[in-house]
Amino acid sequence: MKQIQYFCIFVALLSLCNASSFLFTNNSQSLSYEQQFNELSKKLEGQRYSQQKDFKYFPPQFFEKKGLYSSGIHGNAMNVNNTFFYHLVREYVGCPDSNMFVTNFVLSALLDCAELGTIEIDQDMFEESIDAILEFRDKNQQEGIPSYSFWLQNYKNGTWYSYPENLQKVAQMITFMPDWVKNIFIKMGLPFVAIADKIADAFHLPPDTDDSSVNIALGIRIMNSPFIRQSIKDKWIKSNHNVQGYYQLLKKYSYKPFDTSNSSVNTLDSRTYFAFHNYLSSLNQTYNFSVFTTWIRSTDDQIPQMIEIPGNVNNFDCSVISNTLFGLHHVLLNSNQSEINQIFDKELQGLYLNSTNTILYAINSYISKTHPDIAFLYYPSVYDFYWFVARNVHLLNSNYDKIPNQLIKVVADSLNKSMKNQGTIYLLNSTLEDKNGNIYWQEFLGIYANKTYKEDVTFSTVMALNALIDTWTISKTDEQGKVKRIFDSQTPQNVTATIQKGMQAILKKNAFSKSNQNAFFSGSFKSLNTLSIYPVNVNHYLNGTEFDPHTEVLDLFHQVAGVRGVINKEEYSEMLKQKWFNQTVIQYFVGYNSQYISYPYWSSPAITFSMGMSLISKYQSIENIQQQD
Ligand SMILES: *[C@@H]1O[C@H](CO)[C@@H](O)[C@H](O)[C@H]1NC(C)=O
Ligand SMILES: *[C@@H]1O[C@H](CO)[C@@H](O)[C@H](O)[C@H]1NC(C)=O
Ligand SMILES: *[C@@H]1O[C@H](CO)[C@@H](O)[C@H](O)[C@H]1NC(C)=O
Ligand SMILES: *[C@@H]1O[C@H](CO)[C@@H](O)[C@H](O)[C@H]1NC(C)=O
Ligand SMILES: *[C@@H]1O[C@H](CO)[C@@H](O)[C@H](O)[C@H]1NC(C)=O
Ligand SMILES: *[C@@H]1O[C@H](CO)[C@@H](O)[C@H](O)[C@H]1NC(C)=O
Ligand SMILES: *[C@@H]1O[C@H](CO)[C@@H](O)[C@H](O)[C@H]1NC(C)=O
Numbered sequence: 001m002k003q004i005q006y007f008c009i010f011v012a013l014l015s016l017c018n019a020s021s022f023l024f025t026n027n028s029q030s031l032s033y034e035q036q037f038n039e040l041s042k043k044l045e046g047q048r049y050s051q052q053k054d055f056k057y058f059p060p061q062f063f064e065k066k067g068l069y070s071s072g073i074h075g076n077a078m079n080v081n082n083t084f085f086y087h088l089v090r091e092y093v094g095c096p097d098s099n100m101f102v103t104n105f106v107l108s109a110l111l112d113c114a115e116l117g118t119i120e121i122d123q124d125m126f127e128e129s130i131d132a133i134l135e136f137r138d139k140n141q142q143e144g145i146p147s148y149s150f151w152l153q154n155y156k157n158g159t160w161y162s163y164p165e166n167l168q169k170v171a172q173m174i175t176f177m178p179d180w181v182k183n184i185f186i187k188m189g190l191p192f193v194a195i196a197d198k199i200a201d202a203f204h205l206p207p208d209t210d211d212s213s214v215n216i217a218l219g220i221r222i223m224n225s226p227f228i229r230q231s232i233k234d235k236w237i238k239s240n241h242n243v244q245g246y247y248q249l250l251k252k253y254s255y256k257p258f259d260t261s262n263s264s265v266n267t268l269d270s271r272t273y274f275a276f277h278n279y280l281s282s283l284n285q286t287y288n289f290s291v292f293t294t295w296i297r298s299t300d301d302q303i304p305q306m307i308e309i310p311g312n313v314n315n316f317d318c319s320v321i322s323n324t325l326f327g328l329h330h331v332l333l334n335s336n337q338s339e340i341n342q343i344f345d346k347e348l349q350g351l352y353l354n355s356t357n358t359i360l361y362a363i364n365s366y367i368s369k370t371h372p373d374i375a376f377l378y379y380p381s382v383y384d385f386y387w388f389v390a391r392n393v394h395l396l397n398s399n400y401d402k403i404p405n406q407l408i409k410v411v412a413d414s415l416n417k418s419m420k421n422q423g424t425i426y427l428l429n430s431t432l433e434d435k436n437g438n439i440y441w442q443e444f445l446g447i448y449a450n451k452t453y454k455e456d457v458t459f460s461t462v463m464a465l466n467a468l469i470d471t472w473t474i475s476k477t478d479e480q481g482k483v484k485r486i487f488d489s490q491t492p493q494n495v496t497a498t499i500q501k502g503m504q505a506i507l508k509k510n511a512f513s514k515s516n517q518n519a520f521f522s523g524s525f526k527s528l529n530t531l532s533i534y535p536v537n538v539n540h541y542l543n544g545t546e547f548d549p550h551t552e553v554l555d556l557f558h559q560v561a562g563v564r565g566v567i568n569k570e571e572y573s574e575m576l577k578q579k580w581f582n583q584t585v586i587q588y589f590v591g592y593n594s595q596y597i598s599y600p601y602w603s604s605p606a607i608t609f610s611m612g613m614s615l616i617s618k619y620q621s622i623e624n625i626q627q628q629d
């Protein structure tokens with residue numbers, strides 16, 4: 001008992017001692033590309049779990065998987081006046097997490113740097129990280145099928161299920177916790193920690209298209225890379241060779257609103273349905289329509305207490321879809337015609353086209369302003385989304401001559417057009433300027449009650465600049481095999497000027513010595529708007545018993561509440577006026593910050609640093625060309 005209490009106090013005070021960002025730094029000094037890059041490279045190394053650590057109550061220690069880059073689960077604690085204490089809680093109180101996702105993005109950024117000639121990859125460290133990532137493959141699938149989960153799996157009674165070690169241990173501990181300790185968490189603005197034992201069911205995540213698809217993209221880059229040694233390539237391909245098997249799964253679990261034969265695939269999360277109702281109801285219902293979903297599971301084949309979709313109904317998320325396209329584009333650009341014919345059948349082509357059109361709708365309708373919380377259900381940062389799309393645009397534009405079929409060219413052209421128009425307008429329109437004329441971006445972390453602590457400024461600036469550069473440049477490889485970025489000759493002056501002034505901010509000596517936190521990623525239940533209180537036409541318990549969705553109390557663990565098929569416009573607008581789960585529908589996005597609701601999100605300075613390194617590498621390669629001219 002005593003040990004557990006020590007542990008709680010330790011968690012409560014976790015890393016307050018890391019508060020080194022209060023040290024004085026000189027604002028006005030600028031660094032060279034190389035100096036800033038080296039700074040970041042050092043900082044990134046500090047974020048790597050260089051050895052395995054087991055979870056221990058005493059002396060307190062969290063589980064860390066060797067080879068992974070760190071991320072922490074933080075809480076969006078807030079009070080009425082957004083006082084400094086809550087800034088400290090958001091910034092410094094976190095539970096370290098070992099997921100494959102963050103490491104995947106870091107390795108991908110390191111590959112960018114190697115290609116652009118700014119680093120030499122440490123092969124031993126890279127191999128350790130790949131070893132760690134490969135352990136996240138879904139072991140319920142036949143060997144070689146690259147279906148991945150966010151967390152490592154444990155085995156019980158014939159099934160492999162997700163087991164986030166640190167979260168599970170904290171949840172177990174809460175069961176024994178005296179109320180005074182729980183009250184500390186509540187006072188700190190982290191009430192969800194105090195009930196962690198009651199929400200532990202939400203940790204039983206199925207494998208997902210997001211983790212799986214970014215793994216495919218990374219792996220294909222590794223296979224093609226002259227900077228990665230053969231033993232790493234051999235390992236990757238051994239675990240991931242059955243790409244066709246993976247796309248069979250994505251087809252099977254995709255959302256098909258007009259397929260009346262199976263209620264599991266024509267039913268959608270009521271939040272996603274709400275955000276995309278206008279789009280879905282404009283479709284020609286005589287055509288097959290299908291979209292990549294997030295979870296590689298359906299309501300029908302969940303395994304209680306082991307593999308469960310949070311809320312029991314699948315959804316789609318435009319950021320996840322963008323990553324799914326990124327994986328598929330790597331496959332399509334790197335396979336021979338007979339492989340393509342096998343994998344890219346009529347059904348996957350339709351799924352690909354329909355999913356792309358869903359993203360285009362999101363960009364062109366500026367859904368990032370009206371409902372970022374639902375359109376990007378797992379990615380609170382809209383700059384994540386724009387960059388995820390932009391890197392598809394960059395990949396396709398840079399390999400346009402290699403595109404193997406007309407449909408992919410159509411997709412390339414339309415993504416390119418949207419990002420260069422509405423996407424760019426959004427990014428340029430969201431800039432802020434400091435007193436020296438440098439441009440930066442910020443999102444929402446720490447902004448409330450007319451105060452901002454600029455918690456996500458560095459991250460947002462890095463991501464928005466990566467999105468602009470990936471949209472407007474292509475990669476060209478020179479005779480020495482070195483990659484350079486080249487601007488599209490049509491790039492408007494306001495885009496190049498914005499990038500240049502943004503880079504000035506990134507090259508400030510203290511740009512990365514303030515907050516490097518971000519809300520790179522989150523669960524789907526967060527803002528008031530994401531609590532599933534929307535119209536539904538599927539309303540039963542998992543055991544089959546129906547309930548009245550207007551009056552019943554919401555129970556995410558036992559209810560299946562979703563929207564089957566597509567509801568016509570008049571009927572849906574009537575439904576929006578009714579009460580669901582005894583609540584009035586809140587149609588307008590009320591923001592991510594609230595003194596009334598706090599929720600967990602993943603922050604990873606390692607992402608800020610590695611994406612910063614990738615950004616500097618891209619930009620200096622453009623500058624070098626201009627100097628040669
Ligand atoms: C800050 O940096 C600028 C430019 O390098 C320099 O002129 C100035 O003296 C520095 N100020 C301090 C307090 O170090
Ligand atoms: C918030 O600020 C107002 C005005 O400064 C003050 O009256 C109030 O006590 C503060 N509330 C809290 C909880 O700090
Ligand atoms: C183990 O699995 C079998 C078959 O899948 C099932 O019938 C049984 O209830 C499970 N036992 C436990 C303890 O979960
Ligand atoms: C419906 O489709 C899903 C996904 O393909 C599948 O898992 C499930 O078993 C199907 N349900 C029925 C009743 O056929
Ligand atoms: C819907 O598709 C059918 C079948 O091809 C076609 O005949 C019809 O014109 C389409 N309707 C609209 C509104 O596009
Ligand atoms: C719709 O999908 C079904 C099953 O995949 C297929 O048999 C049918 O031909 C498709 N219809 C159209 C219009 O593409
Ligand atoms: C969806 O895909 C089908 C092919 O399966 C295509 O006929 C249809 O036009 C697509 N619709 C949209 C909106 O992308």
Ligand SMILES: *[C@@H]1O[C@H](CO)[C@@H](O)[C@H](O)[C@H]1NC(C)=O
Pocket residue numbers: 366425426429
């Ligand atoms: C651009 O920003 C202005 C002011 O912030 C806003 O009123 C306008 O709607 C924005 N336009 C777009 C296309 O985002």
Ligand SMILES: *[C@@H]1O[C@H](CO)[C@@H](O)[C@H](O)[C@H]1NC(C)=O
Pocket residue numbers: 080081449450
């Ligand atoms: C924020 O500023 C607005 C406008 O100046 C004011 O009405 C509001 O009360 C302020 N809110 C807080 C929490 O201080």
Ligand SMILES: *[C@@H]1O[C@H](CO)[C@@H](O)[C@H](O)[C@H]1NC(C)=O
Pocket residue numbers: 425428429492493494495
């Ligand atoms: C940027 O320049 C383009 C072309 O000159 C113009 O159409 C666009 O409105 C400008 N965008 C912003 C946000 O200033």
Ligand SMILES: *[C@@H]1O[C@H](CO)[C@@H](O)[C@H](O)[C@H]1NC(C)=O
Pocket residue numbers: 541542543544545558
């Ligand atoms: C189904 O589950 C609900 C909620 O857990 C419960 O109230 C109901 O009695 C159950 N029905 C049956 C038939 O077991």
Ligand SMILES: *[C@@H]1O[C@H](CO)[C@@H](O)[C@H](O)[C@H]1NC(C)=O
Pocket residue numbers: 551582
């Ligand atoms: C439904 O909401 C009303 C008012 O919002 C409240 O008075 C009532 O107790 C609620 N009913 C249930 C079953 O929670």
